[in-house]
Amino acid sequence: MMEKIESPAESRKLLDKITFDLTRSIVKKDELTRFWFFILIMFAGVGLWGWIIQFSTGLGVTGMRDYVSWGMYIANFVFFVAVSLIGFLISSALHLLKINWAKPVSRVAEQVAIAAVALAGVIIVMDMGRPDRFLNIFLHGRFASPIIWDVTVITTYLVISLLLFYIPLIPDLALMRDRMGNELPRWQIKLYTVLALGWKGKAEQYKIIYHALRILMLLIIPVGLSIHTVTSWLFAATLRSGWDTAILGPYFVAGAFVAGTAAVIVVMYVYRLRYNLKDYFEDLHFDYMGKLLVFVCLVYLYFNINEYLVPGYKMKLADGIHLRELFKGNYSGMFWLVQITGLVLPIVLLLFRYFRRPLPIAVISLVVMISSWFKRYIIVIPTLEHPFLPVQNVPEHFQNYSPTSTEIMITIFSFVSALIIISLLAKLFPVITIWEYAEEQGIDKKYLTEKPKN
């Protein structure tokens, strides 16, 4: 933390500047914003239309059939759950370890976590043959099924993530309520007033916030680890080659950190550029995030070696068929590309300071994210294409899966919906915690609740 600024005038001036910078994303209204939302909503509409077709015709509009009965939706679901895990890593694990540089990043991480985990839930409903019977999960829930565990932990994770987003936001909401009456429409100020819960900036109020956050940060550790571990058990609980391994839980968690870190870097970069936040998402943040990405990639690489080398050494019958398909069969192109661009390349490149600068690392992170998505595809689909018994007496396309356009439309829906959530959060709330940042800069908390002079 910086030296405390003694002069009130200086404190007020600095706070004004910080508030101005960090609310720019909220105040700024231009054509680009409108265009962005227009595009997103249009694509979301197309995706929803696709889902209506699927709902009225049946899941047969997808490329899935009796053998490959889980396809792109499930791969996409795993990807979203994976990305959401970053909320836990950055706003809890790093916080508790008192790693201070991560503080300004935590709200971005929570935005990403909320959007991703919410959409993961939606994707699962879209994958159901009978979404109209969704309530059966609660009416007839059978706790021995990993799906019920998944529903439980994902809902819990969503709630904790929302709280981790909301609670540190309260002082900011009060600040905007008090200061921004002139710049924002009345409904927005009213929204802030309601959400600020009558915040007055008293010492005991801060105490409650710190206390609540600490509890939540501790709570989210087991829940965060659970969401992706349990998601991996949807696969590991079966007897199929490629899924039937004890390592799948930590393997998924490690992979999740890779996807999530990359996602946060991309969002950070967009905010920095779009809202002119160079002084807030500094080069050093990208540098540290780059190092973090290398670290999680190394862990993931270790699990990958275990996951593929050990069965590859033995080549048991069914495992061998699966691995041959990945190493030199139909999926070899995708497999090696994903391993190289999603793992090896970021590790090698990000060792150099040059590539940890904002633009290069944002590009690398985007590539890592795309690779992470295809990695999930490779985890889900090839295994199902090779069951233990031969696929016979069914049409040719039952053996080999390829997604249909409806499926792709619906998958795009999940992406644009996640972007809509992130964009809305960025449009409504500061992307960096103002009060926390101001305090870091040495501004006393008492200035935060002052009414502006004009």
Added chain:
Amino acid sequence: MKTLGASMGVAGVLGGSSLLNSCAKVETNTGDKIKLLTSSGELVEVDKVQLKPAEMPSLTENQKRGRLGLPGRSWVMVIDLSKCRNARECMKACQNHHQLRPEQHHMNVLQMQDAEHTAPYYMPKPCQHCDNPPCTKVCPVNATFKRDDGIVLIDNERCIGCRFCIAACPYSARVFNWFEPRDAEKYEGVTYNIEANVPQKRGTISKCLFSADRLRDGKLPSCVSACPNGVYWFGDRNEDAVTNGTTKETVRFSELIEKNAAYTLMEELGTKPRVYYLPPKDRAFPFQGHIDTHHI
């Protein structure tokens, strides 16, 4: 020995009609009586007047009794691989009985070859009705379940279509209704029968159920009855008796599997199947199929 097959049938008829009898009014006796064997093994006489075709029980009643199964039974199937010549009568009968589309198989006759130089053979593959079923374990809503008589059943009025059970089943025994099922218009409004899983429902799972509805009526499963080549034996492990669907011969189950060195499919997975295979030794018909090498 042969009487056993017949008595099984009669017991089933009685089981089905007793429901009806309980609510039937007492009518004048015609003196025309028939003999029936109760499930406890007692021979009784019933007046013909009192025998009426049983009405289908209501959906909830059907679901309830479908979950319980047939008391005291423990169904098993024995498939003699040396007899199969890929006639596929079992597949046809099965698809008719369960209103399946041509690409949907509860019973699928596979062309198998275990290792590179071993002899190929035909292998009819129904649901294995495992005693440690991986599929029922993973169902989030208890829509698929194991009954006391050993049958693994599905309640399509409850299934949410998550397809976790398909992923869990190592025998690829389950199919899904990706589209509107076959003849959906024809069966519209027909009360669902859980023991035959008909009418099929879009967005839900289906699979072999050992023709549980026919067992209740004292008949052998559709595939077993349809086979022209004596491949299938079906019966009750508790009675230690299985009946051949073609010859109607009844033998001791334990003797049949012991003498012929029966095995179960992929027993190393620990699923404990209820379907036993007799090895394809001294095959009655030559293998004329095409073997796809992808699994060797």
